[in-house]
Amino acid sequence: MNIAQYLDSTYLKTPEQSGISHEETLQKDKELAQEAIDNDIFAVMIRPDYVSEIKKFIQERNSNVVVGTVIGFHEGTYSIDEKIAEASKAIEDGADELDFVINYTAYLQGDIELVREEFVKCTKLSLEHQKVAKWIIEIAALTDEQIADLTKKISTWAEENFSENELSKIFVKSSTGFYQTAEGKPNGATFEGITIMLSNAGKLPVKAAGGVRTPEDAEKMIKMGVKRIGTSSALGLIKNESSSEGY
Numbered sequence: 001m002n003i004a005q006y007l008d009s010t011y012l013k014t015p016e017q018s019g020i021s022h023e024e025t026l027q028k029d030k031e032l033a034q035e036a037i038d039n040d041i042f043a044v045m046i047r048p049d050y051v052s053e054i055k056k057f058i059q060e061r062n063s064n065v066v067v068g069t070v071i072g073f074h075e076g077t078y079s080i081d082e083k084i085a086e087a088s089k090a091i092e093d094g095a096d097e098l099d100f101v102i103n104y105t106a107y108l109q110g111d112i113e114l115v116r117e118e119f120v121k122c123t124k125l126s127l128e129h130q131k132v133a134k135w136i137i138e139i140a141a142l143t144d145e146q147i148a149d150l151t152k153k154i155s156t157w158a159e160e161n162f163s164e165n166e167l168s169k170i171f172v173k174s175s176t177g178f179y180q181t182a183e184g185k186p187n188g189a190t191f192e193g194i195t196i197m198l199s200n201a202g203k204l205p206v207k208a209a210g211g212v213r214t215p216e217d218a219e220k221m222i223k224m225g226v227k228r229i230g231t232s233s234a235l236g237l238i239k240n241e242s243s244s245e246g247y
């Protein structure tokens with residue numbers, strides 16, 4: 001199976017998190033973009049600060065590699081206005097796809113109206129600019145019942161507010177890859193979590209992200225019905241190599 005066209009090749013560590021400078025991070029993002037161009041990988045997924053430079057880098061090489069970025073990363077607790085502002089800037093800078101972290105803390109506290117409002121407003125902004133919106137629900141923070149419920153709610157809100165044609169541009173995504181779990185527990189996409197998402201996403205496509213490290217797991221998820229995979233091990237996956245660590 002050619003998995004390259006399913007992949008969002010990801011580098012999302014801030015300079016502080018990786019202990020390198022802004023310039024070195026930009027250099028890493030450029031290497032990621034070049035790898036994507038050379039290997040026909042669908043997209044690169046990078047921090048908002050680097051979108052304009054990486055978009056330019058890709059355009060200068062006449063490539064169709066898509067530029068994705070993250071909004072409200074990684075805890076999702078930004079206010080709706082903050083998410084709108086960050087997304088607007090990313091759109092202005094040339095991002096093609098926006099991966100929003102949903103306010104799963106508000107969801108867990110029962111503030112469903114806030115979550116619905118941010119979903120509708122931010123998705124509307126994305127679609128008005130012909131951008132893809134993906135909603136990270138952070139499955140490691142949720143019980144199986146909550147994964148099912150939140151996925152179903154997102155699917156229902158999408159159907160209530162957007163046209164049939166727009167639904168394929170609204171993804172439900174599993175994980176940031178940055179959530180802190182107890183030692184040894186997976187913090188990203190699990191087969192169980194993805195199965196629950198797929199059963200409840202209705203017409204929305206599902207993106208698996210976080211901890212996808214082997215080509216076998218990626219292929220299995222694609223066969224299950226996942227439409228996109230976010231991974232910081234993209235090159236290894238398409239070269240048919242497994243890795244225990246991303247980045």
Ligand SMILES: O=C[C@H](O)COP(=O)(O)O
Pocket residue numbers: 010012045175176177178188209210211212230231232233246247
């Ligand atoms: O959104 C994508 C994730 O950050 C990728 O997670 P990963 O580094 O575990 O592959």
